[in-house]
Amino acid sequence: MSVISVTKDFDSLTLTLVADFDAPAERVWRLWADPRQLERWWGPPSYPATVERHDLTAGGEVTYFLTGPDGQRQRGWWRVTSVNPPKSLEFTDGFADQDGAPVAGMPTTRVRVQLREHQGGTRMELRSFFDNREQMEQLVSMGAVEGLQQSVGQMDAVLANSAGRNERKDTR
Amino acid sequence: MVVDQLTDEAVDQLFHALADATRRDILRRCAAGGPSVSRLADAYPMSFAAVQKHVAVLERAGLVTKERRGREQLVRTDPDAVRRARQALDQLEAAWRGRVDRMSRLLAQAPGPEAHEPTRGRNR
Numbered sequence: 001m002s003v004i005s006v007t008k009d010f011d012s013l014t015l016t017l018v019a020d021f022d023a024p025a026e027r028v029w030r031l032w033a034d035p036r037q038l039e040r041w042w043g044p045p046s047y048p049a050t051v052e053r054h055d056l057t058a059g060g061e062v063t064y065f066l067t068g069p070d071g072q073r074q075r076g077w078w079r080v081t082s083v084n085p086p087k088s089l090e091f092t093d094g095f096a097d098q099d100g101a102p103v104a105g106m107p108t109t110r111v112r113v114q115l116r117e118h119q120g121g122t123r124m125e126l127r128s129f130f131d132n133r134e135q136m137e138q139l140v141s142m143g144a145v146e147g148l149q150q151s152v153g154q155m156d157a158v159l160a161n162s163a164g165r166n167e168r169k170d171t172r
Numbered sequence: 173m174v175v176d177q178l179t180d181e182a183v184d185q186l187f188h189a190l191a192d193a194t195r196r197d198i199l200r201r202c203a204a205g206g207p208s209v210s211r212l213a214d215a216y217p218m219s220f221a222a223v224q225k226h227v228a229v230l231e232r233a234g235l236v237t238k239e240r241r242g243r244e245q246l247v248r249t250d251p252d253a254v255r256r257a258r259q260a261l262d263q264l265e266a267a268w269r270g271r272v273d274r275m276s277r278l279l280a281q282a283p284g285p286e287a288h289e290p291t292r293g294r295n296r
């Protein structure tokens with residue numbers, strides 16, 4: 001198991017996930033810093049990600065789209081706020097329109113990643129949080145709850161190691 | 173960073189608040205209705221002040237709110253807010269567990285060609 005712990009703070013609307021990887025920090029960093037690697041894990045199998053722009057510098061932008069089983073594209077973006085390879089990364093993740101431009105008024109989540117050496121491997125601490133309760137409410141009411149059930153279905157599929165299960169989209 | 177400290181503190185407060193059987197019981201009573209602090213105090217073999225302290229711990233963790241009604245203070249949970257926060261964070265958890273799973277599997281694969289310098293992205 002690579003996930004060591006998950007804690008959820010319902011007051012500050014923060015998810016903290018700690019995971020250990022059997023690889024050096026530089027290698028784990030490349031999962032984030034190399035767009036071709038990023039797109040192999042950012043979206044779930046049935047909604048694979050394609051990363052278009054990838055500028056992992058402070059103030060830089062990452063743009064991507066997820067392609068669903070019906071061929072429909074959901075676009076998203078990151079705005080990078082802080083980067084310190086191979087140790088830390090902070091960005092805001094949000095929804096984009098079909099041209100890849102951020103959609104005003106749509107909820108965003110913020111992500112902070114920290115990598116450090118731990119027992120010969122790498123410990124990743126990830127915090128994902130909503131800036132405020134309105135954003136969270138908005139994301140829930142947009143039907144992302146459905147996304148949860150789909151993601152859980154996908155996890156079951158992964159655990160069962162059966163490729164043909166009904167795997168659906170991730171939330172972001 | 174301030175956000176970090178606040179979050180750690182908030183997490184600690186939440187766990188501290190839920191670690192005590194009396195406080196969990198208070199939370200259940202508050203979810204069922206909006207009892208006053210004095211009515212809560214009647215329900216437990218402890219002083220008013222002790223119950224008030226328990227309520228304060230729950231309040232700091234964001235689990236209950238106090239509402240003044242005349243001379244009384246009613247203690248309430250907001251089940252809807254709690255439920256929605258749970259849903260939202262459950263979604264994030266599911267999304268990130270899936271991602272970490274995939275990251276692990278990528279790392280376990282034989283290292284591919286080292287095509288990119290690690291800190292710079294590229295356009296395509």
